Amino acid sequence: MNTNAFSYLLPGTGSHVASWWNDLFSFVMWISIFFFVLLIGITLAFVYKYHHKKVDKVIDSHGNTSLEILWTIVPTILVLFIFAWGWLVYKKMHRPPAGSFEVRVIGQQWRWKFAYNNGKNTVGELIVPVGKRIKLLMTSEDVIHSFFIPDMRVKQDVVPGLYTALWFEAIKPGEHVIYCSEYCGGLHSNMLATLKVLPQDEWLEWWRTQEKTERDLSIPPEKRGEGLAAKYACMSCHSVDGSSLIGPSFRNLFGRTEKLTSGKSALVDEDYIRNKILKPNSDGVVGYPQVMPSFQGQISEEEIMDIIAFIKSLKD
Amino acid sequence: MYSDTTADQEEKNNYLNHSKGIKSWLTSLDHKRIGVMYLFSILIFFLVGGIFALIVRTELWGPTKTFIDANTYNQAFTYHGTIMTFMVILPLIPSAIGNIILPMQLGAKDVAFPRLNLISYYVYMSGALLAVVTLFVGRVDTGWTFYTPYSIRTGGATILVLAGAFLMGFAAILTALNFIVTVHKLRAPGLTWSKLPLFIWCLYATNIIQMLATPVIALTLMLLTFERLMGIGIFDATLGGDPVLFQHFFWFYSHPAVYIMILPAMGIINEVIPVFSRKTIFGYGGMAVAVFGIALVSFVVWGHHMFTSGQSETANFIFSLITMFVAVPTGIKMFGWIATMYQGSIRLDTPMLYALSFLFVFLVGGLTGVFLATLPLNVHLTDTYFVVAHFHYTMVGGAIMAFLAGLHYWYPKFVGKMYLEIPARIGCVLTFVGFNVTFLPQFVMGIRGLPRRYYDYPPEFTQLNQVSTVGSFLIAFGLLWTFLFLIISAYKGPKAPRNPWGANTLEWQTSSPPYHENFETQPIVTKGPYDYHS
Incomplete structure (x- = not known):
């Protein structure tokens, strides 16, 4: 399906819209290549042919009206054509068909x-x-x-x-x-x-398939917690290797004392972690932006316990 | 030709030696000195912005962390963009080169309001310093576009940068006003509108855009500041505002701003190509009208930055259609420059080499612009590296190449010495090659879908990124080389004659460097600016 001359430039083609897109892209690409080669070719030819060492006498001219009209009209027609083609593809691409x-x-x-x-x-x-x-x-x-x-x-x-x-x-x-x-x-x-x-x-x-609501008890809680941390995308912001991303790293977090923006400090224990998951921005940790979303209502108490077990396990 | 005493007179009375000491510069009302101060200040900011570009490119050597973390990376591209647009490319040609050349090309002693000119320099500098000082107090990570609501929520000294951009906009308005009045009121006898050099036409069109569009960004930045300080709810959806409204306001200025950057660049190319081809510019009238065509259209295409923002299909239809028409006057200029060389006598001195480089990169920038104007192509390509490559081809390839053409072209006039030709040509080639090595791979990355402003990227993009990074260091090397030799030339270069290029415009009729008040006697214009053979 990808018989396009520029397919090595393109990402995968996953839909019919994408292959219409490819056709339009190729057309604009060919037009561009044509004008690029034409104009740069002429420029280089002029630089070569009219180099001052080869020229005895300059033939001055102030312009040429028919030429100017030509290079106004031809691009106008071309861009209007590209616009019209673009609009047709765009309508199909942009309007969700009924019954989607x-x-x-x-x-x-x-x-x-x-x-x-x-x-x-x-x-x-x-x-x-x-x-x-x-x-x-x-x-x-x-x-x-x-x-x-x-x-x-x-x-x-x-x-x-x-x-x-x-x-x-x-x-x-x-x-x-x-x-x-x-x-x-x-x-x-x-x-x-x-x-x-x-x-x-x-x-x-x-x-x-209903999502498994009961926990897989055959594996240890910290393993379940690791899976949950991935599911809830915790690791986008919290590293497991000790490096600071948007939030504090999980490594060696449990048992540490954190400085909070209110000036208080808090020991990271089970209760602290649970609070942070449910009400993350009530009193943030100094040095980190308060941007964590709340997981209230999205996560069960059992899942929180598993995540705590996972964080506990990340100790050097 | 001139007696020794005349040469002595010239030496003593030129604008560089007219008065001495740092204070005589800082308080000078001479448009040439103010232009030189602009030039040096802007070049220092250019260096800072360039260092941020290298930080960004170095970090992108590999996926994930190379040497800085994600937040530092976000700050680096924010400072790169903010410094390069607001502090470098916007004022570069109008305020630095324009300040020096515009009054001389008009045959005037100075701009219409010399004090206003000096004020605008200091307003610009306070704005710029306010923005730069945030590097040490708070940092900013909004991107140069300040999109809401992110720019409302993020920490840092965003307000200081907004205030800085506001002040710099104010300086641009003052300069534009000054230039417009100067063009209207201070033209030499005989210099009719139809004999104006095209550089003046381009600056004039630029100034009109600056006057009309800059107040819009000033208001927008002010609203954003109030939003951050008081939560008035213009742009924040949770307070009943509309975040997309900010984009409309922002691009209503920032699209015309693109033409504030490129029109003066076109102006320089308009001067350089005829001089080094010994031929009249092809279709003077068409070239001048095309500039105003571009300026006019620039006000009604802002929505093409927002095809995927959620704006209506009707808006997308209209903005895509109008944007297509930008290609027409741009094409006229491109064809006109090339036709100017036809049957001429072409010399490949450095300014002409830069002008030819400009034609090459600007053509790529223009053609890729057609891709982006086409609605469905834009949907895929917007916010990817394709856009990054496209606007660097126009803004850097276009504006910076033209600036370097102008800098070498007028260097003898500014300094009174010729630049060293061979090193200058080498610098041009290095910069040109480096530029293409940096940005051509970014088109490919963009087409393959890599979004811009990405700290981390899929490993399949590693090679292309590395080529791009190598290119960026080549640009840096080429530019450092170029400026190093320009500094050396000021000491070692041969003495420049009045008119080394055999040009017709008025600035070449006075001594190099020019007198304090430009001309010994009021010049009178009898022939066209590119009339070399009558």
Whole structure:
């Protein structure tokens, strides 16, 4: 499907919109190459031919009206043609077709959360079936983000206080990267997600499976905690190797005394961690921005216990 | 040709020797001295902005951490962008070169309001220092675009930078007003509008944009300051405001600002190409009209920065369509420059080499602009490295190459010495090669989808990033080389004659360097600015 002359420049082509995009891109590319070669070629030829050592007499002229009219009209027609072609592709790219399958997207410094109609939720992973039109209804909890799937050639800013939408239809199963492309501070470049396109039957199976609510008791709590920390994207801001990111590192955190912005200090114990997960910005740690989202209502008490066990285990 | 006594007179009365001491410079009302002060101040900021560029490029040598953390990286690209746009490229050609050359090309003794000229320099400097001082008190990480609501929420000394940009805008308005009045009132006898050098036309168009657009950014920055201080709720959605409104305000100024940067650059190219081709500029009228065409259109295309912001389809339709028309006058200029060389007698001195480099990079900048004007292509390419490469091709490739063309072209007039030709040509080649090595790979990264302002990136982009980083150091080397030899030339260069290039415009009729009040006697204009053969 990718018979494009410039395919080595392009990202993957994951939808029909993307291949229409490729055609338009190639056209503008060929026009550009034509004019570039023409103009630079003429310039170099002039520099060579009319170099002062080769020229006895300059033939001065003040202009040439028909030439000037020509190079006004030809570019005008060309750009209007490109505009019209662009508009046709844009309409298809931008207007979600009726009857699309809806997923709600919430952007938050620095993760993408997805909510599906049957109550399923995912973080950092958008799971959709192949060959189905997907419409994303998006908003932000804090600053402006931008939802960008290069392989689908779609991008839409995600704005607090506003719903924006974006649609795509994947033509084959596979994985595609999702970027945040509007600068949103500290870990902007880590605000990635994966678009997982599953074959219809596999997707249906995923869709119908209830998330395991009971904990897998066969593995130790700190292992469960590690999985949960990944699920809730804790490690976007808290490292496990001792380096400071947006928040304090988890390594050697438990049992330490932290200085708080109120001037008090606090021992990091089980209660401290639980409080920080549920009400993170009531009294922040000195030296770190107070930007952590609250997990109140999203995380169960058992899960908090597992995460505490995980943090406890990170000791040198 | 001149007797010794005339030479002595020239030496004693030129603007550099007219009065001595640092105070005589700092309080000078001479437009040439004020221009020189602008030039040195701006070049120092250029160095600072350049160091930040190298910090950014060095950090991007590999994915994840190379030598600084994410927050420092975000500050580095913020300072790079803020310094380079507000403190360097916006004032570079108008306030530095324009200040020196504009009155002389008009055959005037000075600008219309010399005191206002000096005031605007100090207003600019206070703004610039206010912005730079934040490096030591608080730092800023908003990006040079200050998008809300991030710029409302983030910490740091954002307000100081906003106030600095506000003051620098004020200085730009004062300079623009001064130049406009000067062009209207102080033209030499015989210098009719149709005989004005195109450099003046370009500065004049630039000044009109500065006067009309700068107040908008001033108000926007003020609203943002109030928002930060008092939470008045203009841009913050949680207080009933609209964050996208900020983008409309910001680009309503910042798109015309792009043309504040590029029109004076085009003005320099308009001077250099005819002189070094010994030919009249091709289609003087069309060239002048094209400049005003670009200036006019620049006010009604701001929405093309916001195709993915959530603005309406109707707005996207209109802005994309109008943006397409920018290509037309830009094309006219490009074709006109090339046609000027036809059947001429071309000399490849350094200013002409820079002008040819300008044609090359500006053509790439212009053509990639057509990609970005095309709606669906823009949706994919916006906020990626493609945009970064595109605006560096226009802003750096365009404005800086043209500035260097002008700096070498007028160097004999500024300093009274010729620059050293061979090292200058080498500097041009180094900068040109470095520039393309830096920014061509960024087009590829952008097309493949890598967003801009990314501290960390997928490993597949490592090689392209490394090529780009090598290129950035080559630019730095080329520029340092160039400026080093310009400094050496001031001491070792041969004495410059009045008119080393055989140009027609008035600044070449006075001594090099010019007298304190520019001309011995009032010059009178009888022929066109590019009329070399009558």
